[in-house]
Structure formats: C-alpha cells, structure tokens
Amino acid sequence: MIWGMERGERDARETVGQGPVAAPLELVLAFLEASVETLCRVDWAGHDPEALVAAVGRAETAARRLESAGSRATAELAALHRQRGRSAGGVAAMLAEKLGLARGVIHGRIEAGGRQATPAGRAAADGTISAEHERIIARAVSGLPGTLGGAATTRFAEELTEFARTAAPAQLRAEAARRVAALCPERGKDREEHQERQRSARLGAVRPDGTSSLTMTLTPRARALVERALCDFGGPGGAVACEPGSDERTPEQRAHDALVHQWALGSTVDPARPAGVATIVVRVTPEQLEDPTALVETDSGTQLSVRQAVSMAGSMPWFVSLLRDGREELHRIDVDAHPERRLASALQRLVLYAAHGGCTFPGCSAPARRSQFHHVREWSRGGPTTVGNGALGCPVHHGFVGEGPSSWRTVVDPGSPGRCTWLPPGVDRLTDV
Numbered sequence: 413m414i415w416g417m418e419r420g421e422r423d424a425r426e427t428v429g430q431g432p433v434a435a436p437l438e439l440v441l442a443f444l445e446a447s448v449e450t451l452c453r454v455d456w457a458g459h460d461p462e463a464l465v466a467a468v469g470r471a472e473t474a475a476r477r478l479e480s481a482g483s484r485a486t487a488e489l490a491a492l493h494r495q496r497g498r499s500a501g502g503v504a505a506m507l508a509e510k511l512g513l514a515r516g517v518i519h520g521r522i523e524a525g526g527r528q529a530t531p532a533g534r535a536a537a538d539g540t541i542s543a544e545h546e547r548i549i550a551r552a553v554s555g556l557p558g559t560l561g562g563a564a565t566t567r568f569a570e571e572l573t574e575f576a577r578t579a580a581p582a583q584l585r586a587e588a589a590r591r592v593a594a595l596c597p598e599r600g601k602d603r604e605e606h607q608e609r610q611r612s613a614r615l616g617a618v619r620p621d622g623t624s625s626l627t628m629t630l631t632p633r634a635r636a637l638v639e640r641a642l643c644d645f646g647g648p649g650g651a652v653a654c655e656p657g658s659d660e661r662t663p664e665q666r667a668h669d670a671l672v673h674q675w676a677l678g679s680t681v682d683p684a685r686p687a688g689v690a691t692i693v694v695r696v697t698p699e700q701l702e703d704p705t706a707l708v709e710t711d712s713g714t715q716l717s718v719r720q721a722v723s724m725a726g727s728m729p730w731f732v733s734l735l736r737d738g739r740e741e742l743h744r745i746d747v748d749a750h751p752e753r754r755l756a757s758a759l760q761r762l763v764l765y766a767a768h769g770g771c772t773f774p775g776c777s778a779p780a781r782r783s784q785f786h787h788v789r790e791w792s793r794g795g796p797t798t799v800g801n802g803a804l805g806c807p808v809h810h811g812f813v814g815e816g817p818s819s820w821r822t823v824v825d826p827g828s829p830g831r832c833t834w835l836p837p838g839v840d841r842l843t844d845v
Contacts, residue, residue, distance in 0.1 A: 541573065608631060768780075803822065
C-alpha cells in the first residue's frame with residue numbers, strides 16, 4: 413500500500429509543468445494532501461532567517477496557485493451544472509453548505525475561475541499576484557466604458573497587473589481608481605457628487621467607561637487632511653512630547669492623539685476669523701478646581717475630568733458662565749491677557765495648579781501650593797508670561813535653572829500646556845537627552 417502511494421505520487425509529480433495533468437485526479441489530490449501534511453510537520457524553529465524568508469515566499473506562491481486552481485475547478489463545476497439546467501446560485505448554495513462558506517465567496521470563486529485567460533487571471537494562476545489583487549483589477553476593468561476599445565482595455569489590464577506584482581491591495585485599489593479617472597475624465601463631476609453624497613460622521617453614544625466611537629466616511633479632501641494630521645503629529649513623540657525612544661503608545665493611540673491635537677489647533681479662537689467659531693465651554697466651580705479628578709461637563713454634555721478640561725483650555729478660550737435674571741451670560745476670560753508682565757496672574761497659576769498638581773521636575777512630589785510659576789523659556793530670553801510657556805517648579809528645582817555651566821534648562825512641551833522637559837547641565841537639545 414505504501415509502495416503504491418509513493419508510485420502514484422511520483423506519477424503525479426512527473427506530470428507537473430507539462431500542460432494538462434494526465435494522471436488521475438485522485439492521485440494528484442493525494443499527492444497534494446501528502447505534501448501539505450509533510451509541510452505542516454516541518455520544524456520551522458530549526459531554520460535560519462534567510463531560509464524562513466524563502467520558505468514563506470514559496471508557501472505564499474503555492475497558496476495563491478492553489479486558490480486559483482480551486483477557483484477554476486469551481487467555475488467548471490458551475491458550468492457543468494448550468495448545462496444541466498441548474499443556476500450558478502444553486503451551485504453556490506450547494507457548495508456553501510458543503511464547505512461551510514458564504515455564498516458570496518463561492519460566487520467570487522466562480523467568477524474568478526472564468527477570468528483566468530485575462531492578464532490578471534494568468535498572474536494569479538502563476539502565484540505572482542493574489543486573488544484579491546485579481547478581483548481589484550477585474551472590477552477596474554469592468555468599470556471602463558465599452559467605447560474604450562479592446563486593445564486599450566487589454567493594455568490597461570496588463571499595466572495594472574504589472575503594478576500589482578509589487579503593490580499591496582490598498583495601493584492597487586488607489587492606483588486603479590486613479591487610472592480609471594484618467595481614462596474617463598467625463599466621470600469626474602459625477603464622481604465628486606457621489607463622494608459628497610457619501611460623506612458622513614456619526615458620534616457614538618458614551619460607553620460606561622466614558623469613551624465613545626467616531627465613525628466617518630471621508631471625502632478625498634477630508635482624507636488628505638487626516639493623512640496630513642497623521643503625518644505631522646502621528647509619529648512617535650508626535651502631539652505628546654516625550655523622551656526619544658520612550659513613546660509606548662500604539663499606532664492607533666498615536667493616530668487618536670494626532671487628530672485630537674489637530675482639532676484642538678483648529679478650535680483656537682483667531683480674531684481674524686469670522687464670528688461663530690466653535691468653542692468648547694466647560695463649567696467648573698472653585699470646589700471642583702481643587703480636585704483634578706472631579707468630573708465636569710462641556711456645553712454639549714460630554715463628561716471629562718477637571719484635569720483634562722484645564723489642560724485642554726491651554727489652547728482654547730476660557731469663558732465664565734453667569735446667571736443674570738435667570739438667563740445665562742457667557743463672558744470671555746483671556747487667561748494670557750498680559751504676556752509682557754513678569755509675574756503670572758492668579759488665574760494662570762490656578763490653571764497650572766489644576767492641570768498638573770505640583771512641581772514638574774522629574775520625580776519631585778512637591779504640591780502645587782509649594783510651587784512657583786516658572787517661565788519655561790526664560791523671561792530674560794523673551795519668554796512670555798503665558799500658560800503655554802508656564803510650568804510649576806518648587807523653590808529648590810526652580811533654582812536649578814540658570815545660565816551657568818551647572819544649571820538646568822527647560823524646553824516647552826507644546827502638546828501639554830504647563831508641562832515642560834527639564835534638560836540637565838550640558839544638554840542643549842531634547843534629542844541629546
């Protein structure tokens with residue numbers, strides 16, 4: 413029995429690469445299953461990285477070719493059933509139930525099996541592109557106008573297939589859309605109108621832990637703005653300054669912080685901008701200011717801590733809400749009304765008290781009431797008296813800062829008002845720490 417199986421496998425192996433396989437299908441499948449079983453038992457830990465890279469590449473190519481062969485078999489099965497009066501939907505339903513797959517997956521394989529004579533279909537059969545690449549190219553080709561001509565359509569498919577050999581599916585999808593738009597410029601207006609109709613943003617309900625979700629469908633312009641924000645502020649150390657190599661945020665967390673930072677910059681009030689600029693109003697009582705963890709609400713009902721509210725106000729306007737004759741009045745408070753003065757105002761010190769609680773020198777636990785307002789960029793060097801240029805420093809550490817060779821320096825952290833980075837003697841830049 414073992415000898416017979418080995419002989420069958422050898423017969424099947426000898427027919428590979430010689431056109432249509434002449435060996436019985438059962439022998440070919442037995443050879444495939446035996447090979448896969450052997451591959452699954454390989455001890456990958458015993459190989460060097462170079463060998464593993466080559467193995468992963470060969471396994472991926474084999475998997476792509478196997479998927480293509482399965483699609484071709486599925487399409488042939490559907491064709492046989494259609495000859496007997498059964499619809500493609502019936503074939504999909506039968507295979508979906510038998511294989512435990514969705515009908516849409518089966519329909520996709522039937523369609524892919526019928527496209528294997530196309531440039532993308534041949535590349536998928538060779539394993540040089542994936543089935544997803546082939547589907548993207550097929551959709552792009554189907555979107556071309558019939559007046560384009562067969563030669564131009566074939567050239568379009570060949571060029572896109574060549575691009576797909578070294579591109580990820582997302583890159584291929586974008587490139588396909590760009591090329592279709594270039595070939596069909598008359599569709600530009602309809603495309604833009606469709607994009608504008610599709611734009612949306614939905615802010616989800618607040619969850620029990622206080623977080624919430626934001627779901628958006630972006631227009632190309634909106635996506636470009638988001639990508640710019642992620643490029644400018646989404647990298648390690650972006651939006652939230654930290655020591656080089658110490659940013660432990662995940663890429664998703666960095667993206668969140670980058671967008672929030674960009675929105676905060678856009679929410680600042682500029683006198684040159686037209687009236688009606690959106691502003692966040694938070695009601696905070698004097699008692700709440702003494703507890704940075706106390707929860708307060710914005711005018712839209714969003715809950716956040718006093719610490720978060722005060723820190724956010726470093727880049728946003730302050731208002732005080734008063735009730736007069738039963739009606740609410742909002743009065744603007746300019747926290748940094750006199751940046752030219754040397755001494756900080758009581759309100760500026762209060763902002764830093766609530767935002768950061770005490771001395772900002774690393775490891776110092778001195779409370780806010782025992783700390784002083786420190787100009788991060790020294791007053792003698794033109795540093796303004798503002799919340800953004802302010803930090804709390806206890807008398808001891810505040811005295812560390814000076815001009816001598818043994819003195820410390822401080823650097824502004826633009827992502828967190830009142831925070832600063834302390835540079836030890838001999839260090840001039842944050843990147844040298």
